[in-house]
Amino acid sequence: xxxxxxxxxxxxxxxxxxxxxxxxxxxxxxxxxxxxxxxxxxxxxxxxxxxxxxxxxxxxxxxxxxxxxxxxxxxxxxxxxxxxxxxxxxxxxxxxxxxxxxxxxxxxxxxxxxxxxxxxxxxxxxxxxxxxxxxxxxxxxxxxxxxxxxxxxxxxxxxxxxxxxxxxxxxxxxxxxxxxxxxxxxxxxxxxxxxxxxxxxxx
Numbered sequence: 001x002x003x004x005x006x007x008x009x010x011x012x013x014x015x016x017x018x019x020x021x022x023x024x025x026x027x028x029x030x031x032x033x034x035x036x037x038x039x040x041x042x043x044x045x046x047x048x049x050x051x052x053x054x055x056x057x058x059x060x061x062x063x064x065x066x067x068x069x070x071x072x073x074x075x076x077x078x079x080x081x082x083x084x085x086x087x088x089x090x091x092x093x094x095x096x097x098x099x100x101x102x103x104x105x106x107x108x109x110x111x112x113x114x115x116x117x118x119x120x121x122x123x124x125x126x127x128x129x130x131x132x133x134x135x136x137x138x139x140x141x142x143x144x145x146x147x148x149x150x151x152x153x154x155x156x157x158x159x160x161x162x163x164x165x166x167x168x169x170x171x172x173x174x175x176x177x178x179x180x181x182x183x184x185x186x187x188x189x190x191x192x193x194x195x196x197x198x199x200x201x202x203x
Contacts, residue, residue, distance in 0.1 A: 005089035013097040017106035022078040038063045040078040067130035072099035105179040105189035137180040145172035
């Protein structure tokens with residue numbers, strides 16, 4: 001009889017924090033020392049499964065595909081097999097997904113430079129290097145601590161710095177931002193954790 005390993009289960013392409021990730025679970029009854037190998041194909045090259053160099057014979061049950069994708073606008077499918085010694089499992093496939101319409105955003109990290117009468121705010125995005133060139137934006141909210149009245153700054157591109165004049169402001173001043181991306185429709189991340197700074201405490 002031909003002994004096979006059970007194939008990986010729940011093979012899923014998901015998007016999280018700007019990354020495209022393939023995840024799976026070990027097949028039922030898998031031995032301990034299993035490693036996994038991942039391949040993918042895209043709808044513009046349907047006849048060819050491509051290797052993912054950093055996801056060959058790996059012990060973990062996930063693989064980041066973001067920067068191997070040659071075209072973020074085309075749907076891709078991934079597959080994974082288990083290997084143990086000379087045994088292999090059948091390939092198990094994910095559904096098709098594309099980065100462009102499926103991307104899930106992470107909130108930006110705010111960088112504040114507090115001056116005497118102004119605050120300079122810039123945003124840093126937890127982006128994979130291969131996605132730096134896309135036009136990500138952020139939206140900035142600011143308000144006085146304890147107040148529900150949040151003011152929105154216009155959307156800014158992520159390389160832009162926002163300068164807020166604080167001459168007339170007093171008390172604790174809070175800021176929070178979210179990432180924006182325009183694909184088929186506008187996408188937003190959650191807002192970042194508020195950062196609050198005390199202003200103009202004369203005394």
